[in-house]
Amino acid sequence: MEIKKIDLRGLKPGGPGWDDARDAVTASMVANSCVVVQHDGLNRDIRQVLFGRAMPELFAFPVETKRRNVSNDVQYGGYIGQLPGMAGYESMSIEDVPDHGRISDFAKLFWPQGNPAFCETSAGFARDAIQLERTVTKMVLEGLGVRDKHALDSHHDRLRYTLRMAYYGSSPEDDAAKMSMPEHRDYVMTSMIVQHQVEGLEVQLKDGSWFSVPPEPDTCAIVAGSLFSVVTNGRVQACLHRVRTPSNRDRFSALLGCMPTKGCMVRAMDEFVDEGHPLMYHPCDPYEYVSFQYSEEGRKSKDALKSFCGVVKDEPAEAA
Numbered sequence: 001m002e003i004k005k006i007d008l009r010g011l012k013p014g015g016p017g018w019d020d021a022r023d024a025v026t027a028s029m030v031a032n033s034c035v036v037v038q039h040d041g042l043n044r045d046i047r048q049v050l051f052g053r054a055m056p057e058l059f060a061f062p063v064e065t066k067r068r069n070v071s072n073d074v075q076y077g078g079y080i081g082q083l084p085g086m087a088g089y090e091s092m093s094i095e096d097v098p099d100h101g102r103i104s105d106f107a108k109l110f111w112p113q114g115n116p117a118f119c120e121t122s123a124g125f126a127r128d129a130i131q132l133e134r135t136v137t138k139m140v141l142e143g144l145g146v147r148d149k150h151a152l153d154s155h156h157d158r159l160r161y162t163l164r165m166a167y168y169g170s171s172p173e174d175d176a177a178k179m180s181m182p183e184h185r186d187y188v189m190t191s192m193i194v195q196h197q198v199e200g201l202e203v204q205l206k207d208g209s210w211f212s213v214p215p216e217p218d219t220c221a222i223v224a225g226s227l228f229s230v231v232t233n234g235r236v237q238a239c240l241h242r243v244r245t246p247s248n249r250d251r252f253s254a255l256l257g258c259m260p261t262k263g264c265m266v267r268a269m270d271e272f273v274d275e276g277h278p279l280m281y282h283p284c285d286p287y288e289y290v291s292f293q294y295s296e297e298g299r300k301s302k303d304a305l306k307s308f309c310g311v312v313k314d315e316p317a318e319a320a
């Protein structure tokens, strides 16, 4: 089994090829909780500068400087590094990235006099990534049967976006089979993952095997997070994925995470609930869900989303 990449180049909503691509994107999301697309949406020059210059310069700063990137807002925001079992992994996030003030505040943590080139690169990348994410999510929701333009718009209007830049440093004594990031599901609505030259992202397929997403230029992967299961009433499950780089090279990736804006409840869209598909998840506050997922109870749970807001709760684990 594998995930076939879907060509979105040159497609316009409703134009030639759109319906076929939409159906293929939807089928991949339903089957694998992930879609890999070939696109012309992420400007090549911007990507080249982001991965070739901006990110290497950023991660070269000392840890004390990188730690200035803090977040009081979301779990795994700000700077992450030196995690147990994940030596070599670091990431830095810019929340609400369409707000240029957030990017320049971030840049000033590293370059107190500012760094317009860095700001332009990250803003350009984020702008393109948001556009592409919206196209793909629109395809999936339409492909699953949502026709109401207002419902699609209001889904998008209530999202906020975080740009996360990640670095996976290798070390000569690393075992090539070693995991750089253990398997997990993202709590978000969706994550877009852009790789650059070095492999790493692996997605678990329905038959339990792991598919390594090739780091081809002009492609990216969009994986479903837990909150997308709520919205689609379980039609699309959260994607189990991990990072492993058998070639043992240093690796960068850029991620666009979508979360609902604060204060918005997440609920199944009307189109996905009917007699044959009873409601699976009660409407929930996404930020309360995130706290739950990382709480002791959430970590112990076989299916944190179901335990938190499932209409039918998980069977409690049997006492040993």
Ligand SMILES: O=C(O)CCC(=O)C(=O)O
Residues within 6 Å of the ligand: 166, 181, 186, 193, 195, 200, 201, 241, 242, 243, 253, 255
């Ligand atoms: O770097 C990647 O390819 C994926 C990282 C990831 O899954 C995450 O940060 O949640």
Ligand SMILES: [Fe+2]
Residues within 6 Å of the ligand: 184, 185, 186, 191, 241
């Ligand atoms: Fe992830």
